[in-house]
Structures are given as C-alpha cells and as structure tokens.
Amino acid sequence: MSLRKINSDVAICLFSDFNFISIVILTRGKCGLSKCVTIYLVAMAAADLLVVVSDVILRCTMGIYFPVSFLSITTICRLNAVLLFAVTETSVWFTVAFTFDRFVAISCQKLKTKYCTDKVAAVVLGVLSALSLLQSIPWYFVFDPEYIMDNVPRGCVMKKAFFTEPAWGTFEVIHLVLTPCVPFILILMLNALTARHILLASRVRTALKSHKSATPNKDPEIGNRKKSIILLFSISGTFILLWSTEVGYFISLHVTDAQHYTISDLETIGVMLQLLSTCTNACIYGVTQRKFREELKTGIKYPLQLIAKLLKR
Template identity: 55%
Template sequence: MGLPVIIQIENIYYPILAIVGVPANLVTIVILSRGSYGLSKCITRYLVAMAVADLFVLIYEVILYEIKDAYFPYSFLNYTPICRLNLALNLVAMDSSVWLTVAFTFDRFVAICYQKLRTKYCTERTAAVVIAVVCFLSVLENVPIYFMFEPREIIDNVPWSCYVKSSFYAIPIWAVFLWLETILTPFFPFVSILLLNALTIRHILLANRVRRGLRGSNNDPEMENRRKSIILLLAISGSFILLWMVNFLFFVCVQFTDVRFFETTYDAPFTIMELSGYMLRCLSSCTNTFIYAVSQSKFREELKKVIKRPLTLITNLIK
C-alpha cells in the first residue's frame, strides 16, 4: 500500500521549500546587512532579524523535522530527547518570526502615524532591544514544549520520535498552556497586525487627502515614499495573514472540538487541514525575499549584484 497523498505531497514539497527558502533567506540577510538597500537602520534591523528567524524555521521544521522524518526516519535526530529539543527550538524560531512581524508592523505604525514619537521609538537601539526581548520571551514561552511529548515507539529499549502525551489534553495546566499558546501565537498576532494595518492605512489615506488638497498635485515625493512604505508593510503582513490562516483555524478547532494534534489517520479532513497549515506557514518563512524583490527596486539591484558576483568569479576562474 502506497503512502497517503498528503504525505507524498509533503515529501516533494519540503525539499523544494528548503532548496529555495534557505538560499533566499541567506541572500536577504547578506543584502540587508550590507546597508546598501537604502532603508533606515531601524527597519534594516527588523528585516534582518525576521530573515534570521525564518532561516531557523526552515532549518528546524523543514530540514531537521519534516525532511528528516521523510528520508531519515531512524537517524540519531529521531531519538526522542533530540526530537523534543528540535520541536521546542522550532517553535522558538516560529514564535520569534511571528512576533518580529508584529514588532515590525508596530514600528511602521508609529513611524507613519505618530511623528513626534517616531524620533524616540523608531531607532536602531529600540529595534535591537525589541528584537532581544521578543527572542528571549519566545524561548521562555516554549520551555514547556520539551515536556509535552513522549516516544511514539520503543525499539530495542530506545525511544524514537515524538508524540503528544495523552495527558496533554486532560490535565488542566496543559489545557491552560494550550489556550495561552493559541492566544499568543497566532490569535493575538493576527488581531494586532490587522488592527495596526487598518489604522496605518486610514492615517495614510487621510494624510494624503490633506496633502493633495494643499499641494494640488499628485506628484508629491512624500506621498510616494508613504506609498512605498505601505506597499512593503502590507505585502509582508498580508502574506503572513494568508499563509497562517489555515494553521490558525486548526488551532481554533483543537480548542473547541475533539480534534487533536499529530493524529495519524492521514485521510481525516482535520489531519489534512493540520498538515496543510504546517506547509503554508513554512512557506511564509521564505516569501519575504520575493516580496522585497517585487516591491523594492533597490533590493532588486542588490540581488542582481549578489547573484552576478559568484557567476563572475566562476567565469574568471574558467578563463
């Protein structure tokens, strides 16, 4: 009997995602870190931190979990203690990525809507502090994750793989933890990003209307800068919302129905929904590079330079 269709899709999807996503994030980190992209140091810090978090998501979830399970099921990485650690680190990276997106959205909200506060809050130092706090809290939040798994099977007295403990759904403290996890990621980020974007767009539309009335022209450099800022902001946060939607809905189902995580009946609708949600949220970890390339001309120029450099070196070596 062949593998379930959803597993066959995963076995093709995740390697392609790793092949595309890891280099994309590495290139993004290189370009942004060089500081030649034309963005402020504050924005650059957030974007670099988001790219690093996304890179770790691809490493821990896509490579060390999904691809490892598909192609190396009995490697040492599948030993239960290592599997638990990998899952915990994966969620640390995932939460960091999500909350850095929220932090970036809030930073742009302040920069656009509150000019007086902008000079104090939208600084490189503040960005560094916010990033450090987000990463620390993500680690702290996911410490219990290590203890919520048990071995999926015992082979020659060796525990292999990870499976959510049955007590996770029965003991009140775990139920509270699951509620907090759902609220913190992804419910609150969803609401925060939608609200902040709505307020930011409203402010920009009102400001543009006023400036257009005063200047009597659409050729306003300030309006053009705001337009570019809002395109970047909406592209990043909109991509996050769309790609996390299925995973968000599955978390809601777990809270209000008898659905559980990591069920093994792969033809069950909720299992397909869960696995599809994981695939889409992993995709969100490599989309920002393409968003920058499409929406930002300076990024495209830097990307071309980065791509051409190794090609030029290879050509010179051949000659």
C-alpha cells in the same frame, strides 16, 4: 508522509536559499532602507530560516532519510521541538514588531525619534526572542519516548496526558491564542490605523500643494509614504493570508464540535501554508524594493563574471 516529504524537499531547496540571500543582501546596507527597518527585516529573515532548519531539515528530512541518528534521541527530539515552537513564535511576533514600528514611524511623529532607532529595535527583538523561548519550554515535557533502542530512548510521541489533563489543554489554547490569533488582531488593527493616517495626511498635503502651486507636480514625501505602505502591507498582508488556514483550523477544532480527524486536511494545508510564509518576505523585497532587485542582480552576475574571467585566462 509522502506529502510531507515532498514539502520538505521543496522547502529545503527554496526556503533556505531565499532567506539566506535576503540576509546577505540586507546586511550589506545598500537597499536604501533605514538601519531600524533593516534590523527588523534581517531578524525576520533569520527567524524564518531557523523555522526551515528546525522543522524541515532537522525534524522531517533527517527523520525520513536518517531515522536512526543522534537526532532521534528523545532528549534531542524534545529540544528540537522547543526550538521549533520558539522560532515559529519569534517569526510571528517579529512581524508584529515590524508592523508596530512602521505604525509609530508613520502615525506618531513625536514618538518616532525615540522609538524608531536601531538600538530600540535590537532591544525589542531580543525581548521577543527571550519571551518566545520561555513560553516554548513547556513543550519539552509534552513528549515521551516512542521506543527504546540499545537502552537509549528514541523518538518523540505526545503523552496521553496532553490530550486528557485540563492543565495541558489550557496551555495549548493559550499557545494558539498567542500565536497566531493575537498577532492577527494586532496586525489588522495597526494596518487599519496606519492606512487611515496616511490617507488623511495625503489628502491634507495634496490640498496644501494645490493651493500653493497651480501646476500639479509629484510630491516626493507622498511617494516615500506609498513605498513604505506597500512594503508594510505586503509583508503583514501575506502573513495574514498564509496563516488564516491555521487560524481556521484552530477555531474549527476548539470552538465548534469538529473532531481532529474530520479536519485533518485543513491542518495539513495550514502547515504547508505556514511553511510557505517563511520564504515570502524575500519575494516581497524583490517585488517592492528596486535597490534590493539591483543588489540581487549584482549578486547573480558576480559569480558569472568571475567564471568568465577564469575562462579567458
């Protein structure tokens, strides 16, 4: 509990701020990104922010500091569980959608004009959100009341049938395969195809430029491709790295003969890294995007300049 409590406090201070700042900066539209890319990045940041709110704030922190509140009512607890699973899946599949969008933009020039638009991005994100919510509804029926206070069921505890009935076991396996095993495979495959296309196109373009010009010069198109691939690989690569422990826990629990209690430490580490993945995108933007850093600096300087003006008056 103490480890979880420390994790909650750190997450509240860091994760929420990072994602909120990212949303504000990206929605201003001054980072030099296309509308399509901006929509995906804002949606990813918003989904990550909802993960922090539902898991860290509503479930952990409120449960520690306010154990007897309306959030402890079993119905509310069940709804929060559905919300947590839904936004977690949404966050994962938004990363897949962004990876696929960049794959189409870089590797499929004929499809790019039709698919890589802000309208298509909005539709894709809306469909993924709806499917994630529908797929998470069964979690509402997994929990039973933990205790009854003043004739009101409170708390949530997994029912025994969840661990014994084959139907629930099948549901859990399907859930874990869809998130994050399938996204793992899709992201790795799409990144490999994208990298292959960029390398081949860069070689051809460099060869053509060398034939046309005897003096080597910088190619802006290759520079733009490098920036795109750095952003893409940073986001998807970080996702794979931070979710790999969770996948390892899933494989150890369901494929090998390992018991839950023997790999509980692996589960704890996986949960911590999974929560950490909700704040990494903001750091990636700051490292890879110069205009994002400039907007961040402007946002930091503005309140300081305002305070300085008030002090002068």
